[in-house]
Amino acid sequence: MTTRRHFIQATAGAALAAQAASAQRTISPNDNVQIALIGVGGMGSGDVEASLKVGGTKLVAVSDVYDGRLTHAKERWGADVFTSRHFEEVLARPDVDAVIIATPDHWHDRVSIAAMNAGKDVYCEKPMVQRLAFGPPVIEAQKKTGRIMQVGSQRVSSIVYKKAQDLLRQGVIGEFNMVEAWWDRNSAIGAWQYSIPPDASTDTIDWERFQGRAPHHDYDSKRVFRWRNYQDYGTGVAGDLFVHLFSGMHFVIGSMGPTRVYATGGTRFWKDGRDVPDLMLALCDYPKTESHPAFNLALRVNFEDGSSENQGFRFIGSEGIMTIGNGVTVSRTPREAEPGYTIDTFANATQKEFLKDYREKYPEQRPSADAMRPDDDEKFLPPPGYSDHLDHHKNFIQAVRTRKPVIEDPTFGFRAAGPALLANLSYFEQKECKWDPVGMKQV
Ligand SMILES: NC(=O)c1ccc[n+]([C@@H]2O[C@H](COP(=O)([O-])OP(=O)(O)OC[C@H]3O[C@@H](n4cnc5c(N)ncnc54)[C@H](O)[C@@H]3O)[C@@H](O)[C@H]2O)c1
DSSP states (O other): OOOHHHHHHHHHHHHHHHHHHHTOOOOOTTSOEEEEEESOSHHHHHHHHHHHHHSSEEEEEEEOSBHHHHHHHHHHHOTTSEEESOHHHHHTOTTOOEEEEOSOGGGHHHHHHHHHHTTOEEEEESSSOSSGGGHHHHHHHHHHHOOOEEEEOGGGGOHHHHHHHHHHHHTTTOSEEEEEEEEEOOSTTTTTOOOOOTTOSTTTBOHHHHHTTSOOOOOOHHHHHTGGGOTTTOOHHIIIIIHHHHHHHHHHHTOOOOSEEEEEEEOOSOOSSOSSOSEEEEEEEEOOOSSSOOEEEEEEEESOOSSOOEEEEEEEESSOEEEESSSEEEEOOOOOSSOOOOOTTSOHHHHHHHHHHHHHHSOOOOOOGGGOOOSSOEEEOOOTTOOHHHHHHHHHHHHHHHOOOOSSOHHHHHHHHHHHHHHHHHHHHTSOEEEETTTTEEO
16 A cells, blocks of 8 residues: 555655756766665675775765664764665765665665666665566666666676586586575574664654555564565565575576476474475476576575585586585596496396397406596685675676676576576465566466
8 A cells, every 4th residue: 555655755756866867977987986775784784895895986875764774874884974764865866876775675676666767877686576577677677777787696796606607618517417506504593583673663663664565564673674584575585595596507507597496395493473484495497598408406495404504506417516615616426438237137148148248349448547537526716705795796886887787687687586486486376387588477
């Protein structure tokens, strides 16, 4: 339900933003790229730090619906940072060149579209959208406005994933036939039990704005600070974590996505009122394309695995296995020179006849030195302290300055978010879902 107050705010905001679009700054090489942050929580704050580390950037404005985070933005980045509960006021500022959007998922599309219409470049956190229907309008807005838009799945900027891409292209594991990807956790914070500030109330939080177009509920601080636990605002483990696995994998293999998704799971441990699963498994079919063979993908997130958090990928091929974790590891076992036989239950004469034929086909020979392989796995590690997150922000700021394309545009972002959202649909509706990865729509 849209309240009258909302309508007035939204209309005023749109008008302000439209004025700003015509007054867009030209950034000369010596100028800072002036950034703003919308959604000053954990990731948004990390995004600002990464963006400032890129250099040649300056934070000028922030918006959040919780006053405490606006106060802390000034404590952390300076009293001159403009703050507002209303992101439209940030978008209307001519001194803002680019915005980082790190709100809960249900606001991503709306704020991204408003920002691009206001003439701002956008770095929007993953998943690009909360619902399948919200994807195409973001892609259209980016095309129509010509603004730069980077989606925040930093793995696609990672040298680790680039190395994996190179190794795969060199054929180190032969033709891959399956990929396993997982992200297991074993902690309350890992399971999204984030801290709730003692001053949280409807005085300090704009609850109506937080909810936006989500179904309306009475104020509940858990919904604000632990929004991932609710389908109304988040996208479950699929949108939170599968999406990183999709984006990383699509980058490594050059894929547009699967054609079929089936997911199952349950809320097994964290029975804290959440309405999303804490354990989820998904199976996806990828058809053969110009860049990869047909293969199957198995995804897993388990928020109570009884061990330590770990995440990774295994690309399984005819000649070996490539694992991505901290770095990339290739394990290969020499292929057998001959298939062997199981003849000892046959009659003696039959065994003899079999062996004669077999040895004609596979003459006994000393293996050549080429059959020798290193015993250890081959490992490639990034330099200590390497940050793909910083690289992803560098890629964005460079694109803002040069107007050259980013590494993760909305089409790539939606091709990663789409199958993750389909996994949710499959889980909640208990059915398999079909997807057109080229047209980016459910079929
Ligand atoms: N790329 C990554 O590795 C990564 C990691 C963590 C989170 N994320 C993504 O970043 C986003 C934020 O996650 P988080 O963990 O920082 O959540 P968070 O709850 O810490 O922060 C979200 C902030 O947005 C504010 N907010 C809510 N509605 C708003 C609105 N209408 N206008 C302005 N502010 C609003 C909230 O008050 C809160 O401060 C999510 O989409 C999440 O998926 C990405």
